[in-house]
Amino acid sequence: MDRSAEFRKWKAQCLSKADLSRKGSVDEDVVELVQFLNMRDQFFTTSSCAGRILLLDRGINGFEVQKQNCCWLLVTHKLCVKDDVIVALKKANGDATLKFEPFVLHVQCRQLQDAQILAVRSTHGLEVPLSHKGKLMVTEEYIDFLLNVANQKMEENKKRIERFYNCLQHALERETMTNLHPKIKEKNNSSYIHKKKRNPEKTRAQCITKESDEELENDDDDDLGINVTIFPEDY
Template sequence: MDRSAEFRRWKAQCLSKVDLSRKGSVDEDVVELVQLLNGREQFFTTSSCAGRIILLDRDINGSEVQKQNCCWLLVTHKPCVKDDVIVALKKANGEAILKFEPLVLHVQCRQLQDAQILAVRSTHGLEVPLTQKGKLMVTEEYINFLVKIANQKMEENKKRIERFYNCLQHALEKETISMISYPKEKIKEINNSSYTHKKKRNPEKACGKYITEENNKELENDDHDDPGISATIFPEDY
């Protein structure tokens, strides 16, 4: 079986699986983006989050935040209010941390050239500790201030998703036109030339930087070899 056929088989297998996320479905603000990617033969999404505000309670003995070992006190994909955070904090026993996390998409790509279209990063986040050993360490006024910032970031994140969708759609349409206009031999020559140039300029950026540790572990546990390339997308300047 050639690699293109193997990629199609793997894509169909992945998209037919049950959604095991906490929410159990694709977030509303990212549905169109996920559908756009999955509608193209060279991509498929393995997980997604449109962005969220969360309040985690971690063990005070933990050296770093690990979500799988934390108690989720609050999670919302919409703007929240101070009172919701205050109520949730009453259940904290360790170190409660208020976080805003922007859009995250894990996308499997058929070829390196496809992954290069998507590879964008962002530092558009927020992470602030609020309690220690269950004791509130900040004022309600400060919590209200943080919630406003988190909500502003949520709104900006939504705008970035829209810009990213429009730019991606334009890039894919342009790519389709190029595929029609150029013979296959010419496209292959251009792609190989582009890949060689980028690899010499910055080999880390051209390849390994966009393969996430999480997806690498998933691939190691899969019964089949990886027929594609994994890219994590964090919209920044689109």
């Protein structure tokens, strides 16, 4: 089986599997983007999160980062109100932490070149310890303030998803145009389009995250969470 056929088979297998996330479905805010990628031969997505606010409770050894000891008291992909957090905190008996996690997307790519358009990871988050051994360490006023910050980040995050989706559509359109009319290549100095060489090689698939895309921000505090896995067809 050639590498393209192998990638197609792998894609079909992955996309036919049940969604194993706790939620069991793709988040509303990224459904369109995920479908857009999965419609294309050179990509498929393996997981995604549109961004979320969550409240975790960790066992007595609050610092231990094992997920096993970690209970989810609350999770939302929408804006969050104080009362929901206050109610959820009543169930905490360890160290509760409020987190904001931005958009994240895992994409499998058939070729290294296809990963050039997919960019950057995020540090645009929040991680705030709120209680220790069941005792609340902050005031309700602080929780209110914190949720304001978290909700603003959620809204900013939504804008970034849209911006990323627009950039992605634009880049793939340009790519299609270039394939249809190879002479455009000479006029276009995009580094993406110049990366068109192929070297089939029988290495194993590897996980690779692309940073520094010219069209997307690449600031520590201003980027998206995208992981790209390259299928070993082309390097």
